[in-house]
Amino acid sequence: MTMHKQLTTGGATERWGLGKLKLLAASMVLAASANAATPPTSEVNTTGLAVTDDTVNVGILHSVTGTMALSEEGSVQAEILAIEQINEMGGVLGRQIEYIQEDGASDWPTFADRSSKLLRRDNVAAVFGCWTSASRKAVLPIFEQYNGMLYYPTFYEGLEESPNVIYTGQEATQQILAGLNWIAEEKDAETFYLLGSDYIWPRTSNKIARKHIEDVLGLEVVGEDYFPLGHTQFNSSINRIRLKKPDVVFASVVGGSNVAFYKQLESAGIDLVDGDMSLLTISVTEDEILGIGGRNIEGAYAAMKYFQSLDNPNNESFVKAFKERWGEDSVIGDVTQAAYLGPWLWKAAVEKAGSFDVDKVREASPGIELETAPEGYVRIHENHHLWSKTRVGEAQRDGQYKVVFETQELMEPDPFPEGYQ
Amino acid sequence: MFSDYSATELGSIFAMQGFAGLILFAVFLLMALGLAIIFGQMGVINMAHGEFMILGAYITYLTSNVFADYFPALFGGYFFVAMVLAFLAAAALGALVEWTVIRRLYHRPLDTLLATWGLSLLMQQSYRSIFGAREVGVEVPDWMAGSFQVTDFVELPVNGLFVMCIAVAVTLAVYLLMFRSSWGSRVRAVVQNRPMAGAVGINTAKMDRMTFALGCGIAGIAGSAFTMIGSTGPSAGQDYIVDTFLVVVFGGAASILGTVASAFSISQAQSTMEFFLGGSMAKVLTLLTVVIILMFRPQGLFTLKVRK
Numbered sequence: 150m151t152m153h154k155q156l157t158t159g160g161a162t163e164r165w166g167l168g169k170l171k172l173l174a175a176s177m178v179l180a181a182s183a184n185a186a187t188p189p190t191s192e193v194n195t196t197g198l199a200v201t202d203d204t205v206n207v208g209i210l211h212s213v214t215g216t217m218a219l220s221e222e223g224s225v226q227a228e229i230l231a232i233e234q235i236n237e238m239g240g241v242l243g244r245q246i247e248y249i250q251e252d253g254a255s256d257w258p259t260f261a262d263r264s265s266k267l268l269r270r271d272n273v274a275a276v277f278g279c280w281t282s283a284s285r286k287a288v289l290p291i292f293e294q295y296n297g298m299l300y301y302p303t304f305y306e307g308l309e310e311s312p313n314v315i316y317t318g319q320e321a322t323q324q325i326l327a328g329l330n331w332i333a334e335e336k337d338a339e340t341f342y343l344l345g346s347d348y349i350w351p352r353t354s355n356k357i358a359r360k361h362i363e364d365v366l367g368l369e370v371v372g373e374d375y376f377p378l379g380h381t382q383f384n385s386s387i388n389r390i391r392l393k394k395p396d397v398v399f400a401s402v403v404g405g406s407n408v409a410f411y412k413q414l415e416s417a418g419i420d421l422v423d424g425d426m427s428l429l430t431i432s433v434t435e436d437e438i439l440g441i442g443g444r445n446i447e448g449a450y451a452a453m454k455y456f457q458s459l460d461n462p463n464n465e466s467f468v469k470a471f472k473e474r475w476g477e478d479s480v481i482g483d484v485t486q487a488a489y490l491g492p493w494l495w496k497a498a499v500e501k502a503g504s505f506d507v508d509k510v511r512e513a514s515p516g517i518e519l520e521t522a523p524e525g526y527v528r529i530h531e532n533h534h535l536w537s538k539t540r541v542g543e544a545q546r547d548g549q550y551k552v553v554f555e556t557q558e559l560m561e562p563d564p565f566p567e568g569y570q
Numbered sequence: 571m572f573s574d575y576s577a578t579e580l581g582s583i584f585a586m587q588g589f590a591g592l593i594l595f596a597v598f599l600l601m602a603l604g605l606a607i608i609f610g611q612m613g614v615i616n617m618a619h620g621e622f623m624i625l626g627a628y629i630t631y632l633t634s635n636v637f638a639d640y641f642p643a644l645f646g647g648y649f650f651v652a653m654v655l656a657f658l659a660a661a662a663l664g665a666l667v668e669w670t671v672i673r674r675l676y677h678r679p680l681d682t683l684l685a686t687w688g689l690s691l692l693m694q695q696s697y698r699s700i701f702g703a704r705e706v707g708v709e710v711p712d713w714m715a716g717s718f719q720v721t722d723f724v725e726l727p728v729n730g731l732f733v734m735c736i737a738v739a740v741t742l743a744v745y746l747l748m749f750r751s752s753w754g755s756r757v758r759a760v761v762q763n764r765p766m767a768g769a770v771g772i773n774t775a776k777m778d779r780m781t782f783a784l785g786c787g788i789a790g791i792a793g794s795a796f797t798m799i800g801s802t803g804p805s806a807g808q809d810y811i812v813d814t815f816l817v818v819v820f821g822g823a824a825s826i827l828g829t830v831a832s833a834f835s836i837s838q839a840q841s842t843m844e845f846f847l848g849g850s851m852a853k854v855l856t857l858l859t860v861v862i863i864l865m866f867r868p869q870g871l872f873t874l875k876v877r878k
Contacts, residue, residue: 214695216805218703347850376849379809381800382597384590384730385844385852392583405809408705408801416799418717418725440705440801444715 187243193504196296199272200505205244207232207492208251208267210278210288215255216404221280223436223485224302225250226475228277231492234470241496242505249273257287264288268297274505275300277491280484282306282349289314298507300491303484304431304453306353307564312511315494316534316562318487319454321354322569323560324431326361327539328452329399331554333366336427338396340371344386345401345432347375354401354431357569364568371395376402381409387417390426400430407437411445421448421544429541434482435548443548455486455524456542456550467523480548486523493519494529526559534562582723591841593730596737598833600795601810602817603744604788606829609818611761611781614672615683618690619814620807622786625663625693626656626793627802628701631708638709646711653736653794660790665783672782673775690807697804705803714798729798736795740788745826747784757781820860822870831871836860 190202199206209228211221232246240246249271251263260279267273268291275298279285282305292299292313299314307320332338341362345351355373362368371393374386390398402410411433414421421428428449435457438446457468457480467489472479494517499505502513517529528536536559542550601623608616616622633652637645667689675682714732717725748754759767760777768774793807800806821832836856843852864870 213703214698216808218698219705219803219805222703374848377853380849380853381796381809382594382841384593384727385587385841386849388583388587388590389845389848391586405705405801405803405806409799412729412799413727416715416717416727416729418719418727436704440707440803442707442709 188503193242194506195504196506196508197272198274198505198507200244200274203244204247205241205505206247206249206271206273207495208249208264208271208273208276208278210251210253210260210263210267210276211280212253212255212284213250214252217253217255217280217284220436220484221253223480223482224278224280224488226479227302227471227481227485227489228491230471230474231489233474235492235496241499242503246492251278253278253284257283260284261287261291264291264297264299265295268292268295273297274499274507275495275510277302277488277495279303285309285314296507298495298510300495302488302491304487306350307566308353310532310534310564312533313507314533315491315514315529316564317490317494318484318535319537319539319560320534320562320564321350321357322563322566323454323534323537323539324452325354325358327556327560328429328431328450328541329358329361329366331452331541332397332427332429332450333362333368335554336396338368338427340369340393340395340397342372342374342390342393342395342398343370344372344374344376344390344398346378346380346403346406348378351375351401351403351432355399357566358399360569376406378404378406380406383410383413384417387414387419391417391419394426396425396427398426398428400428401432402430403432407433408440411441411449415445421446423448433544434484435480435550436482436485438544438548439480443544443546446544447546449544450553451542451544451550453483453540453542453550454537455483456540456552457481458542458549458552459524459540460552461523461525463521463525464523490519490522490524490527490535493521498529528559530562532562532564534564536561579723582721585720585724586726587841587845589726589730590845591838593727593733594837594841595834596730596734597796597799598813598817598837599737599741599830600733600788600792601814602821602829602833603740603826604785604792605814606785606818606821606826607744607748607788608782608785609815610825610829611757612676612778613679614676614782615679615686616785617683617687617811618667618693618807619789620809620811621690621693621697622660622664622789622807623793623796623810624697624802624804624807625660626653626790627708627797627806628697628706629656629659629790630794630797631701631706631802634709646713649711649714649794653791656790656794657787658790660793661783661787664786665779667786668779668782673778676778694804694807701804703804705801705806708797708802710798733795733799736791740791741826741830744788748826753780816857816860820864820870822872825870825872828870828872835871 194200211225212218232248236245253260267276277300279301280303301314302317304318304324343355359370362370430451433451497517498510498514502509514529515531519527538556539560540552541554543553605619608614630652634648637648671685714729717727719725756772757777760774817833821828840852840856843855
């Protein structure tokens with residue numbers, strides 16, 4: 150039954166922004182379901198969460214200052230948008246969501262401290278937040294100790310499965326395997342060159358990529374290279390790549406390095422559009438292209454689950470609503486969309502459980518489906534990750550991706566992939 | 571590693587590699603010159619050097635937008651205007667910072683470290699509030715993009731050549747200013763013996779302010795040039811600060827020639843090792859070598875002989 154509700158709400162989302170009609174629709178939904186959907190507080194909250202007869206508090210915990218603000222800004226915007234849309238439709242179990250936003254300040258101990266404040270002092274029913282694996286690892290013990298629920302949006306290296314986290318981004322295999330299969334076939338590729346920034350996510354991703362290339366595809370890895378975070382000079386490394394002449398460069402460079410890498414690649418005369426060499430990245434979303442510049446990355450491929458240019462009605466209304474709320478110039482990357490799913494998945498789980506209690510929400514979560522997701526249909530797996538498709542996009546000069554491939558089936562999340570470790 | 575290649579291919583790869591080393595040299599030199607003046611001549615540890623560079627980068631970004639909107643016909647030349655504006659803006663801010671903060675701390679050099687670090691945080695957050703947390707894309711004119719085909723194999727990046735020209739020009743200008751102008755001799759007089767310089771009628775406070783402003787202005791030019799090869803974001807300056815200090819300290823703090831020599835040796839070592847060993851390993855070995863050399867020669871490569 151939950152699903153039917155989700156479907157009708159999709160309709161309401163499309164009407165987002167139509168003024169009075171929107172309000173009328175929302176109040177009708179509210180009126181029609183008022184008695185059925187507003188159970189007494191004592192029933193839906195037995196563990197002392199911040200739930201009243203007409204509100205429920207949740208937390209948003211991202212960096213809005215410091216180096217990571219660059220990446221996390223989009224996630225905050227998406228989560229606020231989702232919460233506002235849910236409230237517009239009458240909230241969750243008849244209660245309006247009120248969010249308490251905390252700043253992790255790009256500092257992992259601060260993340261831990263703020264999450265402790267959200268869980269212990271504010272007693273929030275759920276937290277949407279964190280971006281880097283380091284920040285997630287810092288808050289994890291606190292969420293487990295005080296039994297909170299975290300919705301984590303970033304694609305990450307896997308190797309984790311906590312009962313207190315729902316991972317709305319892809320773990321590594323979901324992002325990498327299908328993309329490699331596609332490019333090996335499409336480009337007739339035989340040799341690969343792996344490179345990335347030097348920390349856990351690129352290293353784990355490249356480990357998985359290497360195993361897949363060598364053991365499953367039976368092809369060759371001709372080089373592997375890592376750079377310190379913040380590395381800005383790539384000319385020598387580009388010569389190194391030139392020397393090895395790989396068919397495909399598989400790149401997971403992050404941060405400011407990313408910008409430097411693609412600018413220098415372009416000016417070194419390596420042509421990703423018509424040249425012999427292809428590039429497949431797992432770290433450049435539309436957000437990053439803003440800084441890199443479309444002309445510098447045109448022709449590169451990215452393996453993601455979501456691109457802003459996805460052609461489906463859910464995404465159309467999502468992009469429209471996002472731009473109305475946050476400005477016409479906004480771009481929406483993979484993680485931003487995954488962050489948008491958080492509040493919706495939580496709402497669906499709460500409604501299925503008929504309660505805000507974290508234990509009941511957790512129990513209700515596996516199997517929760519979302520047919521209104523901008524990326525298309527997603528479902529929560531027993532391991533708390535999402536079933537979702539892998540897509541490959543080709544970077545365009547205007548900074549958008551053109552989708553050139555998507556998997557037929559949803560990819561199963563596999564945070565502890567056997568044979569890849 | 572080389573067995574599969576013909577002699578021509580190898581030759582051209584090494585030619586490009588040599589060129590990559592020179593570009594890195596130019597980048598290091600541009601980064602370090604401003605700091606060499608401030609740290610070397612004044613003894614101020616300016617942790618906000620990277621943020622002054624990013625100020626130059628944002629000025630370039632604004633200039634490119636203005637040209638794109640109001641003078642599209644002149645867009646190809648906006649970069650030169652941008653560099654002048656970047657120099658002026660960074661120098662003006664530098665003078666202001668010197669007047670409000672630094673001049674009160676000349677007798678407490680370690681406190682300048684804390685104060686300028688605080689300043690760097692302040693500047694980062696200001697950029698974030700003004701320009702947004704995301705990186706901005708600076709559109710370069712067409713003639714500065716792409717590469718310059720020398721032979722079938724050898725391609726030289728145009729922006730790399732451009733950075734090299736700027737580095738040479740700025741170094742030359744600094745040299746003339748410091749060693750061939752009366753202003754330069756007054757600056758050096760203040761550095762060598764402040765009471766005596768004051769006694770012969772040099773306004774030492776004004777000299778300090780102008781020296782600091784010059785160092786910051788050069789950082790602004792560097793930042794403007796780096797929009798072609800790196801990122802422009804609120805905290806991008808942090809990517810440069812470690813290498814900058816490395817070059818200046820290794821070169822010997824008070825010597826312009828030392829800075830040039832140090833930038834050259836570090837960039838050649840790093841780019842060669844990066845080619846053979848990869849990015850992370852090259853960095854580790856470069857730092858290790860520098861540390862070992864500094865253990866034996868703590869004053870750096872070159873030093874001014876000053877009577878103690």
